[in-house]
Amino acid sequence: QVQLQQWGAGLLKPSETLSLTCAVYGGSLSNYYWTWIRQPPGKGLEWIGEINHSGSATYNPSLKGRVTISADMSKNQFSLKLTSVAAADTAVYYCAGALLTGGHWGQGTQVTVSS
């Protein structure tokens, strides 16, 4: 049973960098694609990007180069960095594995951007 546990800062000021990490238990980063998703308050789900088993990442173009997803194979963890955050980045952020075929999700992290 694959389980994901995520953590990171929940309150940021505008222009700061959002940083979240997701640890994978019961599975290996060498399998599946690993994804970050967010959900603004009262809105739908948005794909942020993913990293594959080779360490190659793909991102949502709407985030305009602000996002980086990386993986640490030795720790079986993957991470999200989003720079220059603004109020519009306020959302619940989720990590997930095998999004299209397995549906393994982290518990979600509420990130609020406020001055």
Next chain:
Amino acid sequence: SSELTQDPVVSVALGQTVRITCQGDSLRNYYATWYQQKPGQAPVLVIFGENRRPSGIPDRFSVSSSGNTASLTITGAQAEDDADYYCISRDSSGDQVIFGGGTKLTVL
């Protein structure tokens, strides 16, 4: 195409059958994956591929597709099916993942 379109709101009487649709050009080449989300909870995978349900998902959930439209059918809707439903797929290039806007299903 980089869009998946869902009806925002759908309702169904308890015990009746309801279909939730998802439209997008990429669905001509890729299966839709369907998630259920209840308030305050992470989404739960309901069905993917050609009618593949994870363990624990009732068989009243099924999918079908035709052309650019994928459909999630709930046969005999139950009160616990009252939730938001999202379709997901690869975009036409296969490089990215796209989400539908979600359908709020109300079981009356």
